[in-house]
Amino acid sequence: DIPKLQEAFKQHFRIGAAVNPITLNTQSELLKHHFNSVTAENEMKFERLQPVEGTYTFTAADRLVDFAAANGMGVRGHTLVWHNQTPQWMFENREGSAVDRETLLARMQAHIETVVSRYKGMIYAWDVVNEAISDNSGELLRPSKWLDIVGEDFIAKAFEFAHAADPKALLFYNDYNESVPEKREKIYELVRSLKEKGVPIHGVGLQAHWNLEHPSVDDIREAIERYASLGMKLHITELDVSVFQFEDRRTDLTEPTDEMLARQAERYRQFFQLFKEYSEHIDSVTFWGAADDYTWLDHFPVRGRKNWPFLFDGNHRPKQSLWDVIDLA
Ligand code: XIL
Numbered sequence: 001d002i003p004k005l006q007e008a009f010k011q012h013f014r015i016g017a018a019v020n021p022i023t024l025n026t027q028s029e030l031l032k033h034h035f036n037s038v039t040a041e042n043e044m045k046f047e048r049l050q051p052v053e054g055t056y057t058f059t060a061a062d063r064l065v066d067f068a069a070a071n072g073m074g075v076r077g078h079t080l081v082w083h084n085q086t087p088q089w090m091f092e093n094r095e096g097s098a099v100d101r102e103t104l105l106a107r108m109q110a111h112i113e114t115v116v117s118r119y120k121g122m123i124y125a126w127d128v129v130n131e132a133i134s135d136n137s138g139e140l141l142r143p144s145k146w147l148d149i150v151g152e153d154f155i156a157k158a159f160e161f162a163h164a165a166d167p168k169a170l171l172f173y174n175d176y177n178e179s180v181p182e183k184r185e186k187i188y189e190l191v192r193s194l195k196e197k198g199v200p201i202h203g204v205g206l207q208a209h210w211n212l213e214h215p216s217v218d219d220i221r222e223a224i225e226r227y228a229s230l231g232m233k234l235h236i237t238e239l240d241v242s243v244f245q246f247e248d249r250r251t252d253l254t255e256p257t258d259e260m261l262a263r264q265a266e267r268y269r270q271f272f273q274l275f276k277e278y279s280e281h282i283d284s285v286t287f288w289g290a291a292d293d294y295t296w297l298d299h300f301p302v303r304g305r306k307n308w309p310f311l312f313d314g315n316h317r318p319k320q321s322l323w324d325v326i327d328l329a
Pocket of ligand 1: 238
């Protein structure tokens with residue numbers, strides 16, 4: 001009998017997985033055994049929930065929420081405001097030209113109010129704004145239609161609308177490259193200024209799309225300390241450990257090497273050691289998937305290249321990483 005990952009870390013944080021309509025079927029036994037939180041990989045994104053103005057499509061998202069409720073799991077909501085996977089109609093009027101600030105804010109409010117109220121009390125945390133910070137030096141916010149049309153307070157507005165719709169949900173700012181020192185400082189500055197203005201923000205989501213070398217454990221620790229110093233809760237929201245570095249475009253591997261698997265186990269052990277150490281601040285650790293039979297990394301950044309980023313292999317059997325992580329719980 002394989003010990004349950006969620007049981008092992010019960011005293012520390014929830015263990016979550018991103019799911020989609022297919023993995024909800026193919027991985028359901030694994031999910032029920034090891035995980036006590038789920039996130040919709042795509043099904044709660046803007047374009048999925050409101051593809052046409054005023055026409056909401058909740059079927060797939062509802063199914064996920066029902067699955068979670070039936071199995072005593074929590075749900076993390078992902079995501080309300082993002083530059084990707086948001087339909088074109090949102091930013092245009094009937095003639096196809098850009099809408100004004102008031103119109104876009106009214107549409108944002110309508111969407112957030114509808115979605116957040118529907119799942120009120122069922123979603124313990126929302127990624128309210130996703131990836132708004134720029135990766136380029138000398139630029140705080142990423143160029144986007146939100147920023148263009150509304151101005152930089154689109155972020156504060158999103159949090160206010162979400163809070164009004166479900167005052168008990170924890171509201172998060174979520175981003176990647178969250179442990180890279182330069183971007184870390186920008187995220188810190190954004191969150192600090194939101195907090196100073198009294199915006200209802202409760203946490204920082206560290207996406208944690210990591211690999212065998214990057215980021216360093218020291219940089220991750222530094223990021224955790226920095227965000228926690230703002231009094232924010234921390235959620236690890238999209239954890240995966242790619243066996244390839246980002247710049248590595250090789251396509252020849254059909255299975256991971258023993259060396260990769262050993263290194264991956266070492267990395268996972270270090271990460272969970274760190275999460276445990278900071279479990280006063282970290283109360284949710286979500287993987288961006290569950291087992292190696294399916295990961296978004298199978299087509300990103302190299303199309304059609306297999307990756308093996310999780311604790312469970314393609315047949316849902318524990319990898320060395322799983323045993324090492326359970327060991328230190
Ligand atoms: C990804 C999904 O996994 C893919 O299926 C989709 O095609 C693109 O989005 N950061 C995020 C997630 O916040 O929403 C992204 O999910 C991965 C990167």
